Amino acid sequence: MIDRASRIVDRAAPWALGVAVFLLSMAATAGSVGVRSALPVPVLTAVAACCGVAAAFARRRLWPLAAAGALSYAWLVMWPAAVAASYYAGTRLGRRGLWLYAGGAVALQALGGFVSYRSEGYRALVAGTVVNVLILGGAMVGLPLFAGLWVRARRQVFDAMREQSEQLLREQVLRAGQARDQERARIAREMHDVVAHRVSLMVLHAGALEVNAPDARTAEAAALIGGVGRQALTNLREVLGVLRSSDPVRGPQPTLADLDRLLDQSRALGIVVSRHDEGEARPLAPTAERTAYRVVQEALTNVHKHAGGAETEVRLRYRATELEVLVRNRPSTADGGLPGSGWGLVGLRERVELVGGRLEAGPRAQGGFQVLAGIPTA
Structure with missing residues (x-):
């Protein structure tokens, strides 16, 4: 939301500046904040509009705004475009460009003062004396130019700070990776x-x-x-x-094709294990088959540990969008007696949920224990 608002402001700011330059230029020629001009209103409007358009596109090209500001000031004492041009010059020009701009601005002030001095009436009084020329030059060129230089220096400091923070973040990630390895x-x-x-x-x-x-x-x-x-x-x-290894080459991973061998190992240890497949068996994604294999493996391990070799049923149900794996054992009077870490089912649940599946494990109402997993296949 903040980025979107920033983009909107960034797009609207040039046009807002153009409108402000146009309105202030019209006010200057009307005598409100400048010298009243006797030229026809359409001519004054056209000059102000040119200054506003040049200000709106000043981010792309500065010199049209500078030319419009120089012409409008020397001709009509129309100052807003010149102020905007001085600010942009401070934010964008290099050392050589700044010297060229400052020399041009001094020449412009001298030309504007000479034209105003040769004029009659109020314009000669406002913009034709040496003191007023210096004051107007400082207000139109000096202050906005220094403001632009300050803004540019501030941006450079922020850019340097951002680059430094990004460098520190990259180093932190690198150190964390090294510590992890x-x-x-x-x-x-x-x-x-x-x-x-x-x-x-x-x-x-x-x-x-x-x-x-x-x-x-x-x-x-x-x-x-x-x-x-x-x-x-x-x-x-x-x-x-x-x-x-951070990028290991893994060996062959177990799939459902290896499930019968896993069941045979449990049978050899004395557990009665039966397998039932429901639905149309079909090849599945390696991740789904590997997860199903691990579910059966962990469930059988728990039977060996805690159920004393109770009779166990393994059921695979092939559904349209998932493979359902059910492993349940009957009640056992014997105790497996083997210690457990308590993390087997926790890790199994994380493995199943990682592929977008679900896992339910707990005692059965008829006695015994069951593990039910739904593994997405589509």
Whole structure:
């Protein structure tokens, strides 16, 4: 709103100046704020209109206004255009241009004073004496010229301050980015030193157990634990790559095509998991499929942790504009007994909402727990 009002004022200001110069010029020739002229009104109106138009376009071209001001003052003692030209000269001209303008203004004052001195009556008294010529020169040229110079200096100070603030902002953003990269690198080191080490030990122990297993069932369980651990190490390397690089090249991300393998891993751990698809299955955007996969993954992880391997149902509903993912488990008498961070569902909700979806999670009326996510597909 403020920018719009500023643009309107900026566009209207030149025309307002042109109207003011025209009206003051007419008042000057009428004798109200100047010397009354005996020329016909249409001639005076035309001269005043030329001065007003030149003032309206003075932002683009200064010299037409300066020429109109010089001519109107020497001929009719019409001063408004000369005042406006002096102000614009102070705001726009360089050192050489200012000297040229000042020399021209002195010559104009001398010419106007000589013409007024040779005239008769009131004009000779007002604009033909040396004292009045000096006073008029200071009022018409000196004051507006210095006002223009002050305005230009003020603008330059503001521009320098704005540039300095923008430079400080850029430096602040750069420092924040560097601090963020350093913190991400520190987190990556901590994860590598702690998590990767522990998971590697788990994989090694699982491999040793698989080799020395007393029976086939134990060997199969050890092989499954080792496979899950190796997959966790692969995913961890991908996460560490994301943390260490501001523009990482990510590895292959899971999609719905990998969902059956995820369910098989849960089945191998003793959970009865069933899958049901409703609607016409179709390829979806990678982001939607990846989000759906993560919803099922987090829900199954919570079943392992807290539901003691309760029977679980995974249902995918393909709708016109969204994919609905439902994961629910029956009540369990056993306790998973594994610690939870409390942030799994929070992070999952953020992931789903980031793609414009919705997530509902909570206990069921029939007992158990369910996670329901609606993921936009269009």
